[in-house]
Amino acid sequence: MEKHEVLLPISSSPDASPFNVKPGNGSNIHVKIAEYLKTKKKETSSQKGGKEIMKHKYVFQTRSQIDILDDGFRWRKYGEKMVKDNKFPRSYYKCTYQGCKVKKQIQRHSKDEQVVETSYEGMHIHPVEKSAESFDQILRNFITNNQL
DNA sequence: CGGATTTGACCGGCGC
DNA sequence: GCGCCGGTCAAATCCG
Numbered sequence: 001m002e003k004h005e006v007l008l009p010i011s012s013s014p015d016a017s018p019f020n021v022k023p024g025n026g027s028n029i030h031v032k033i034a035e036y037l038k039t040k041k042k043e044t045s046s047q048k049g050g051k052e053i054m055k056h057k058y059v060f061q062t063r064s065q066i067d068i069l070d071d072g073f074r075w076r077k078y079g080e081k082m083v084k085d086n087k088f089p090r091s092y093y094k095c096t097y098q099g100c101k102v103k104k105q106i107q108r109h110s111k112d113e114q115v116v117e118t119s120y121e122g123m124h125i126h127p128v129e130k131s132a133e134s135f136d137q138i139l140r141n142f143i144t145n146n147q148l
Numbered sequence: 149c150g151g152a153t154t155t156g157a158c159c160g161g162c163g164c
Numbered sequence: 165g166c167g168c169c170g171g172t173c174a175a176a177t178c179c180g
Contacts, residue, residue: 077153079172092171096152105171 059119073097075104086110097126 079092088108095102102122109115 074152076151078174080153080155081170081172083170084168090170 057119057121059117061115061117073102083107088113095122100126 074096075093076096077091077093080089081092082089086107087110090105090107093104093106095104100122102120104121105117105119107117107119109117
């Protein structure tokens with residue numbers, strides 16, 4: 001596996017404190033993960049008063065030559081789209097574990113071809129089976145600290 | 149042979 | 165209401 005250098009968080013919101021994964025043994029990677037709280041408000045001015053759905057989305061960027069980042073989970077690709085303002089397509093993945101509905105998006109930057117933006121959405125409810133080196137570590141810490 | 153990719157179609161939300 | 169835009173489906177295909 002190639003080495004991936006994790007870059008700055010996408011959003012620089014002061015409240016969200018991106019935690020740092022200290023460079024561990026073997027993995028000399030600094031990680032900053034930005035947490036997105038996506039609020040969807042639907043005010044239909046009706047009885048329900050509107051729905052409010054909170055979705056957490058974790059986004060981080062890596063600098064890598066490959067966009068297929070093996071993070072130890074099993075992903076099944078289910079779509080690929082060209083988005084505007086970006087000449088590279090965006091890929092959509094789902095976790096293939098039964099009952100685990102975690103989604104993942106991978107998008108490459110048009111300006112910096114080496115920068116890959118990866119976003120995770122949802123919680124994994126199963127152990128990681130694969131040993132994926134540095135990203136395994138990152139994801140473990142990630143899940144341990146944020147999603148359990 | 150079974151599961152993952154590919155790729156165009158489909159669909160829903162939103163703005164005009 | 166329509167068309168753009170982003171996200172998902174699904175059938176065919178690929179690959180171990």
